[in-house]
Amino acid sequence: MARRLGLTLSLMLAGCAALPPGVLSTAPLQFQHGRLVDAPEGLPASAHVAGVPFFSDDRHYCGPASLASALEFSGVQTSPQQLIPQVFTPGLEGSLQFDLLGAARRAGRIPIVLPPRLGVLFAQVAAGYPAVVLQKVGLGARDWHYAVLVEYDLHADRVTLRSSTARDLQLSIEQFDRSWAAGGRWAFITIQPGQFPPDITESLYLHAVAPLEGVAPDAAHVAYEAALRHWPESWIAMMGLGNLAYARKDYPQAAIHFAQAARLQPQDGDPMNNLAQALLAAGDWKAAQGAIDVALRLGKPRPDVYRKTAAEIAKARAAALKETQAP
């Protein structure tokens, strides 16, 4: 029981152990006999992202150091010192993975956790995005480490990382893949709203943007608008714009966006539900009634929510009618 707890703890935590990597993974490697397994089409044989900042760390701050590299490179004025309170947990002497993601969101950048494929990871570097990677670098339960991938070379069998006190740590691809695989091949890039990395689908992109609505709404707004230019049929991006408008109490604008989402996705009741909510909040319960009737008729995917909305509208209707009947 204690060992399982310890393992659970260690898997969440990167304590920046500085032993040489390349250890325990029994997962099938993705670079074999000099070839990348499942390489994306058109991937260059080598690529290097120039100008990625380096923050030396000889203690436990590989989380803040790596994140600061990635964020600064993507245009955020920051430093490991500024990030420590957001990502570092003193009692654990390390940084937890999703605290890195949360801090990226708070800085107005979109953290995208990559699919666990070496080819996709390299494709990001080829497109100019450095990636923060999680590695297991030793045999101990706490030997986890964050570093920043800035280069790969398939022919020279080499990757280059910003890692601890090494500005350009070089590993063989297999060494890197082993250490990366031991952590589930976890890596993320931080992008500006409006950037579209390779092999990142609409679904993955929007999944990464949505959590920004609460902590960085302006960035989320720009990201959704850019998504619509990139994927003009993206009704979910339109719903995102609507939800943002609703959150800042601009109900007419929210209604416009939800109506547009409904036009793009006419068989789905969710846009009509939110449209009804926006209309109700804007004071027009009659129009809200019309919208929720459509949602109820469509009946999916969340009929329980539509019924709750309908009940709210009914209350507003009753209150309005009572007023007009007052002597």
Place this chain on the structure above:
Amino acid sequence: MFPSQIYRQFLVATLGVSLMAAAPAARAELIGTQQLTESSAQDSATLAKDRATLDSFMARADVQTKLEQMGLSQEVTQQRLAALSDAEVAQLAGRINSMPAAGTLGFQDMVLILLVAILVVLAL
């Protein structure tokens, strides 16, 4: 009601919820974008319940003590919680709900594990 539930409710009632998992302003009847991007179906009522579960947990005296021991201020923790996605909150709520009752063997370990998870989220 089981003793552990009474204990929890007593704590919440006396301490108040000082560490809120400050949710983005969403009402149960407005379908959030995160629900649309999640592959598994999520409903608003569950989301609200999950955030409440997280809030209650963070309000416990033993949890607050552990946070202090770990060198984390309430403000810092609050900010980190606010940056969690709905899916992350749901994962954590699930783990809180499956915790053993107070006083059993391994309970303090579980509190620590969960706390660690809450400050980020289990990627597992």
